[in-house]
Amino acid sequence: MDYNILIGGAAGQGVETLSSVFEKMLKRNGYKIFSIRDYMSRIRGGHNFAQIRFADRDLCSHTEDLDGIIALNNETIDYHIDRLKPDGFLVCDLSVRYEDDRIIKLPLMNTARNIGNIRVSGSVALGAVMGLLGLSLDDAGEIYNQFFRPDIADINTTAVLEGSKFVQTRYDLHALKEEENILINGNQAVALGALAAGCKFYSAYPMTPSTSIMDYLASKMNDAEIVVEQAEDEIAAINMAIGASYAGVRAMTGTSGGGFSLMVEGLGLAGMLEVPLVIAEVQRPGPVTGFPTRTEQGDLKFIISASQGEFPRMVIALRTPEDAFYQTVRAFNIADKYQIPVILVSDQFLADSVTTVKPFDFDEVRHDRYISREVDERPYKRYKITPSGISPRVIPGKIPGVTVMVDSDEHDEYGYITESAEVRTNMVDKRMRKIELLKQELQEPWFVGEEDCEVLMLAWGSTWGPVAEAVSILNTEGDKKYGALVFGDVWPLPTGLLLNKCKKAKRIVNVEQNATGQLASLVAETTGILCDFSVLKYDGRPMSPRYITEKVRGMK
Amino acid sequence: MCDMKFVTSETAWCPGCGNFNILEALRMALERLNKKPHEVLIVGGIGQAAKTPQYINANGFCGLHGRALPAAVAAKIANKDLTVIVNTGDGDSYGEGGNHFIHNVRRNVDITHFVHDNQIYGLTKGQASPTTGVGHVTSVQTAGTINEPLNPVLLAIALGAGFVARAFSGDKEHLASIMVEAIQYKGYALVDIFQPCVTFNRINTFQWYNSRVYKLDDSYDPTDRIKAMEKAMEWGDRIPIGVIYREEKPAYCDKIGFLKEGPPLVDMQVDMDKIKGYMKDFI
Numbered sequence: 001m002d003y004n005i006l007i008g009g010a011a012g013q014g015v016e017t018l019s020s021v022f023e024k025m026l027k028r029n030g031y032k033i034f035s036i037r038d039y040m041s042r043i044r045g046g047h048n049f050a051q052i053r054f055a056d057r058d059l060c061s062h063t064e065d066l067d068g069i070i071a072l073n074n075e076t077i078d079y080h081i082d083r084l085k086p087d088g089f090l091v092c093d094l095s096v097r098y099e100d101d102r103i104i105k106l107p108l109m110n111t112a113r114n115i116g117n118i119r120v121s122g123s124v125a126l127g128a129v130m131g132l133l134g135l136s137l138d139d140a141g142e143i144y145n146q147f148f149r150p151d152i153a154d155i156n157t158t159a160v161l162e163g164s165k166f167v168q169t170r171y172d173l174h175a176l177k178e179e180e181n182i183l184i185n186g187n188q189a190v191a192l193g194a195l196a197a198g199c200k201f202y203s204a205y206p207m208t209p210s211t212s213i214m215d216y217l218a219s220k221m222n223d224a225e226i227v228v229e230q231a232e233d234e235i236a237a238i239n240m241a242i243g244a245s246y247a248g249v250r251a252m253t254g255t256s257g258g259g260f261s262l263m264v265e266g267l268g269l270a271g272m273l274e275v276p277l278v279i280a281e282v283q284r285p286g287p288v289t290g291f292p293t294r295t296e297q298g299d300l301k302f303i304i305s306a307s308q309g310e311f312p313r314m315v316i317a318l319r320t321p322e323d324a325f326y327q328t329v330r331a332f333n334i335a336d337k338y339q340i341p342v343i344l345v346s347d348q349f350l351a352d353s354v355t356t357v358k359p360f361d362f363d364e365v366r367h368d369r370y371i372s373r374e375v376d377e378r379p380y381k382r383y384k385i386t387p388s389g390i391s392p393r394v395i396p397g398k399i400p401g402v403t404v405m406v407d408s409d410e411h412d413e414y415g416y417i418t419e420s421a422e423v424r425t426n427m428v429d430k431r432m433r434k435i436e437l438l439k440q441e442l443q444e445p446w447f448v449g450e451e452d453c454e455v456l457m458l459a460w461g462s463t464w465g466p467v468a469e470a471v472s473i474l475n476t477e478g479d480k481k482y483g484a485l486v487f488g489d490v491w492p493l494p495t496g497l498l499l500n501k502c503k504k505a506k507r508i509v510n511v512e513q514n515a516t517g518q519l520a521s522l523v524a525e526t527t528g529i530l531c532d533f534s535v536l537k538y539d540g541r542p543m544s545p546r547y548i549t550e551k552v553r554g555m556k
Numbered sequence: 557m558c559d560m561k562f563v564t565s566e567t568a569w570c571p572g573c574g575n576f577n578i579l580e581a582l583r584m585a586l587e588r589l590n591k592k593p594h595e596v597l598i599v600g601g602i603g604q605a606a607k608t609p610q611y612i613n614a615n616g617f618c619g620l621h622g623r624a625l626p627a628a629v630a631a632k633i634a635n636k637d638l639t640v641i642v643n644t645g646d647g648d649s650y651g652e653g654g655n656h657f658i659h660n661v662r663r664n665v666d667i668t669h670f671v672h673d674n675q676i677y678g679l680t681k682g683q684a685s686p687t688t689g690v691g692h693v694t695s696v697q698t699a700g701t702i703n704e705p706l707n708p709v710l711l712a713i714a715l716g717a718g719f720v721a722r723a724f725s726g727d728k729e730h731l732a733s734i735m736v737e738a739i740q741y742k743g744y745a746l747v748d749i750f751q752p753c754v755t756f757n758r759i760n761t762f763q764w765y766n767s768r769v770y771k772l773d774d775s776y777d778p779t780d781r782i783k784a785m786e787k788a789m790e791w792g793d794r795i796p797i798g799v800i801y802r803e804e805k806p807a808y809c810d811k812i813g814f815l816k817e818g819p820p821l822v823d824m825q826v827d828m829d830k831i832k833g834y835m836k837d838f839i
Contacts, residue, residue, distance in 0.1 A: 027839075182838035192834060198826040201634060224831060225814045225824050227633055232659035236626040239619060243627030246617060247597075247634035248822040269620055362832045378559065395822065396597055396615035397638050401559030403593050407610065407618040408602070417610055
């Protein structure tokens with residue numbers, strides 16, 4: 001079993017909350033979920049929707065065909081009825097003048113009006129859908145109370161129960177045993193990862209689709225004792241995070257591509273000062289304002305090379321909410337160990353996609369700070385030349401008589417400005433040595449598919465789910481053996497498994513959500529391996545497994 | 557180098573530069589306050605004044621041009637035990653860093669901002685700064701500066717700063733006493749310091765300032781905001797130096813319960829059980 005329901009309406013009609021309530025109801029009924037959000041850059045009007053896919057097994061991607069639609073406005077019908085399966089249903093208000101056998105017109109508005117608030121019409125529709133599916137509404141009251149104050153929760157609960165009475169059960173799904181899962185999106189997982197990592201300072205400027213990281217952290221500010229500061233701009237945001245990190249706390253900033261563009265000089269500062277820093281870059285289509293609320297993987301080559309000059313950095317692309325949590329923790333440990341900036345790359349697709357995942361294993365979470373509590377020589381050399389390139393780090397103010405000097409100018413071992421050619425060369429070498437050490441702990445990409453695949457797809461980050469599902473579909477067709485490598489660590493690029501798999505593959509296909517094939521270019525630059533075919537998408541909408549399978553089947 | 561006393565070192569400044577007295581007054585102020593070098597963080601951006609952290613044996617952070625304030629306030633938030641002082645220039649503070657100046661007045665983190673205001677760009681060799689007077693001829697403003705100069709003291713008072721002062725590097729004792737007061741102030745404190753640039757500013761010289769500045773005495777009440785704004789606008793033949801405006805108000809760290817009551821953020825432990833409990837938000 002595998003169902004796909006779309007909830008659509010205008011901005012301001014409550015599509016987001018209704019979708020979240022529906023997801024929680026499905027989860028309480030024991031189902032696994034993968035849902036996506038599609039919204040416009042406006043506060044009222046327009047057309048927003050969520051697509052909620054659920055099944056009795058783990059899901060890693062959205063799909064296109066719809067089993068059901070809740071249409072809170074006419075546009076929802078216009079835009080999406082083409083994707084509704086022949087035996088699907090569409091729930092809308094009686095007033096809708098659209099004729100189709102699949103449409104179930106119900107007195108959503110009148111019922112809502114009778115209950116006392118026109119805004120609960122969506123809940124009436126949701127009740128009808130739950131009724132059609134044959135699922136329990138036992139937890140409805142409790143779930144609504146998570147979103148609304150008690151009186152509003154009550155009328156929504158009434159609405160959902162009223163709605164369920166309008167329909168006969170059609171699908172006869174029953175409640176499964178609810179597993180101990182959590183329902184979380186990519187941004188929330190990054191935020192929870194930051195808290196688990198002991199992040200104590202987060203400074204950012206609001207920018208879609210990164211803002212919900214700040215939202216979640218801010219909701220925990222007092223309880224978790226983390227300072228969340230809304231900066232006056234992204235330049236301030238990154239310089240604040242660097243200042244806080246210099247002073248010894250774990251610090252992070254987050255933004256999207258436009259904000260990251262403003263942060264670039266600060267990124268270089270973290271590299272030069274050797275101050276640990278974690279940055280989340282949640283991509284949206286650019287350049288500039290681009291497609292503010294949509295998805296793309298267009299910033300890879302920019303992120304790996306942003307800033308003048310050369311310094312070590314690490315770039316980790318996030319693939320799933322689970323990956324986002326653990327990689328965020330890892331990013332803090334690596335930033336501290338190597339005293340470098342670590343950039344977590346996500347995108348709107350992952351940021352807003354809600355998935356059921358196993359509860360995160362907090363026993364896996366380590367805080368490796370690599371901070372020295374004493375110095376072996378005075379005056380302290382903040383930039384002591386060492387074989388690894390990593391200099392013992394001391395926190396300012398923590399050791400009487402020891403001061404910590406850092407400078408964005410090229411500096412000597414003490415942190416003092418230098419004009420010396422020799423010191424310059426030694427310092428560049430020292431910094432760059434760190435990346436050689438870092439390369440030894442890179443994580444190989446995830447592999448999915450037939451071990452000795454003839455067709456090897458290369459992808460990175462959030463396309464993991466759609467690619468994995470596409471590989472599985474293609475392999476059931478049996479004509480060829482398919483596999484995919486999906487990179488998490490992208491800079492430095494781990495090449496072990498890549499070289500190994502490419503040796504055996506007859507066709508190498510890069511699958512990317514951008515127009516120029518940036519991963520393919522990075523792979524070529526690093527290994528000399530050229531891709532034979534590209535599956536690209538840059539319309540701002542996430543690629544589906546079907547999009548990939550059709551392109552791959554069609555390749556010459 | 558002595559670990560427990562403030563010592564200044566050789567600089568890259570021009571002989572006769574107004575920065576020397578500022579550095580010396582800073583040393584005097586820190587000694588008078590019985591601070592120890594490891595307890596103090598001096599932050600600079602980029603420019604000649606911004607090299608101050610390099611020349612005194614405290615913790616030092618020389619960051620990006622214009623970005624000293626964000627780094628400084630965050631360091632203070634991270635460790636409220638540090639005495640955080642920004643020493644940087646007029647171009648850094650009011651030009652490249654203008655946005656941060658505005659918003660850090662609003663933020664009111666307990667740091668001290670000493671602006672070495674020489675009304676010119678020194679390190680880039682003599683272009684107009686935000687405080688350069690109208691008509692001042694430079695290598696770029698060849699027909700004389702046509703833009704109105706920014707009045708940082710007036711602006712800071714208008715923005716709601718709780719401690720705003722003007723000082724003159726030619727009067728080291730007075731400067732040091734203002735610095736002591738500014739560092740002791742709980743909140744964001746701005747001291748705009750007239751600092752003659754002997755190489756690139758041939759107008760606003762030691763003599764120019766000497767003949768104009770006068771010290772505010774006890775008859776002046778710095779707690780009246782409107783009067784302070786009038787005082788801030790006094791410019792020309794007579795320019796007041798001293799504390800122009802002073803108002804006690806809660807600083808950033810006093811407005812956040814756990815920062816106010818708890819240990820410095822850098823010493824706070826992470827309660828892993830509590831954070832693990834946040835997974836309940838996602839059930």
